[in-house]
């Protein structure tokens with residue numbers, strides 16, 4: 001990133017801040033949008049909180065995120081608070097309020113930060129995107145901590161009919177219900193029922209949406225779940241776990257095992273960041289960039305040890321892939337072979353009988369099927385696999401993507417005698433290679449995490465290079 005006189009600082013205050021994923025989200029967006037804003041974490045001691053916020057304003061810091069344990073206390077350091085954040089009692093995003101020119105010259109007017117709660121907005125964006133409709137539904141919220149309050153508020157905004165708040169410490173659930181009932185946004189038509197967690201069998205309705213907002217089940221305690229009674233899960237139509245690590249929590253597993261749909265809340269984390277970024281920079285982050293950041297986030301939160309090889313036909317994906325898998329005791333999967341087995345015919349026959357578009361669709365569905373299943377596997381892909389953007393994205397979720405590159409002439413020499421390449425059954429295969437390569441090379445480069453030159457035809461050298469990449 002180019003840092004210059006107009007570069008801006010954004011950041012996070014909290015304690016601890018060492019494990020935050022926010023720098024990845026914000027610096028990733030800045031880089032992709034070509035905006036010179038740098039995001040830094042700042043560990044702040046409680047007694048220095050107000051001074052830190054005031055100092056940040058004086059230093060012309062563009063905006064701040066706030067994390068535990070200061071989401072409530074930071075309110076004392078703000079000149080304005082957005083209504084929703086005020087009602088929830090938690091602020092996680094600070095946006096500059098600038099005095100007008102006249103106010104500046106008369107030293108009057110507000111200047112400082114305004115607080116927002118983008119956790120709420122992030123969760124709202126996630127459920128809308130996932131097509132979850134809460135209007136007139138019954139919702140059961142497990143937990144009554146900080147994030148549960150945002151969930152209750154969201155339910156009120158979305159027009160939920162009945163909200164049950166279940167918590168181990170029932171007083172906290174009662175407190176939230178009491179606070180929320182006093183809000184203007186609260187309509188008399190909404191029923192809010194606080195209950196002790198153990199009284200889940202008092203829920204009258206036979207079907208409901210459940211939000212899991214306790215800290216139970218968070219990695220590494222992945223086998224734990226706040227409620228385990230089957231009778232509860234039989235009534236859950238949709239279950240949203242606010243925990244995103246592991247990707248499929250015990251709560252989510254129980255929901256799906258009993259026929260419900262389950263979601264984790266990694267997107268909430270992403271969107272709270274995106275919305276904060278948009279507030280600070282007063283511009284929308286394009287959907288394509290949000291999607292790219294989501295994939296990068298998943299790679300960091302759910303790391304996989306798979307290797308994915310992409311490249312033109314004849315670039316060595318299968319030969320090198322098999323060799324690399326053998327040397328490193330990994331499994332090997334060739335997507336073309338996998339598709340042939342599933343379809344019960346050769347790729348050349350699929351092209352001839354069903355067309356290229358049909359084949360590309362098969363590739364997409366195979367990736368969807370495999371993306372969560374593969375571990376410790378080398379995946380060799382068909383030459384056209386990353387041409388579809390959604391395929392390129394799925395490949396990055398599967399593992400580290402290496403583009404094996406080679407010059408057109410080298411490729412031609414390697415495959416000129418092979419009659420099983422449907423795209424090369426033409427009068428001038430070399431010309432066809434050059435044409436296809438000029439279209440595909442930029443796509444391969446964009447889809448890859450790393451590029452490896454295979455012109456030398458030296459398998460040993462290429463395997464060693466891949467090994468270094470896998471160990472990074």
Ligand code: NAP
Nearest residue numbers: 143144145146147148168169213214215242243265268269
């Ligand atoms: P919190 O304020 O500490 O609340 C924790 C909640 O878990 C309380 O309701 C607590 O009940 C309950 N709990 C803890 N241990 C329990 C146990 N052994 N049995 C029953 N209940 C128990 O935490 P929070 O800020 O609300 O966060 C909750 C979870 O949401 C976190 O794990 C975090 O991963 C997740 N979260 C996700 C996002 C996101 O972007 N996806 C954002 C924020 C939070 P008591 O009141 O009885 O102690």
